[in-house]
Amino acid sequence: MVKKEISIAFEDFGSLEELNSSDQELCKEAVKALANSHSPYSNFKVGAAVRLASGKIVYGSNQENVAYPSGLCAERVALFAIGANYPDDQIVSIAITAQTNEFELLKPTTPCGSCLQVMAEYEMKQEHHFEVLLYCIDGAIWKTKGVSSFLPFMFFEERLRG
Ligand SMILES: [Zn+2]
Numbered sequence: 001m002v003k004k005e006i007s008i009a010f011e012d013f014g015s016l017e018e019l020n021s022s023d024q025e026l027c028k029e030a031v032k033a034l035a036n037s038h039s040p041y042s043n044f045k046v047g048a049a050v051r052l053a054s055g056k057i058v059y060g061s062n063q064e065n066v067a068y069p070s071g072l073c074a075e076r077v078a079l080f081a082i083g084a085n086y087p088d089d090q091i092v093s094i095a096i097t098a099q100t101n102e103f104e105l106l107k108p109t110t111p112c113g114s115c116l117q118v119m120a121e122y123e124m125k126q127e128h129h130f131e132v133l134l135y136c137i138d139g140a141i142w143k144t145k146g147v148s149s150f151l152p153f154m155f156f157e158e159r160l161r162g
Helices: 021-036 074-085 113-126
Strands: 011-013 044-052 057-061 091-100 131-135 141-145
Touching (some): 021 057, 021 131, 044 074, 057 074, 074 091, 074 113, 091 113
Parallel strands (some): 091 131
Antiparallel strands (some): 011 141, 044 057, 044 091, 131 141
């Protein structure tokens, strides 16, 4: 038996002002995306803004449904829209934020496992990492280069690609 250990690295910023202007802007775009969240069941809004190499910003927000499993997270709404509409435009960075009136959010909201898996696959598809910014409104920002920091054991089976 060999005991192994994986460590992850991320940057922890205290406020938006500590970020470079491009990252600041993308976090603010993620806040704008909250406006189109359809979340009457959880009252938990999530917004995502994705910057593409062309400069285009693509938005996503969580979309819930009364048939509960039918909804989708903000991150996947944005990434699937990119896959469908701008498949050749490289993803540079994604900013994710959340907002609720139910309780106070004290730290950045992290993506769910399914969204991390999808993010990891898009990184592999474009053969390039993208930056992930997790923004707690009026609070901290956690930043990583690449999704593998969050999901080192992502599911991937090379033989499925044929
Ligand atoms: Zn998710």
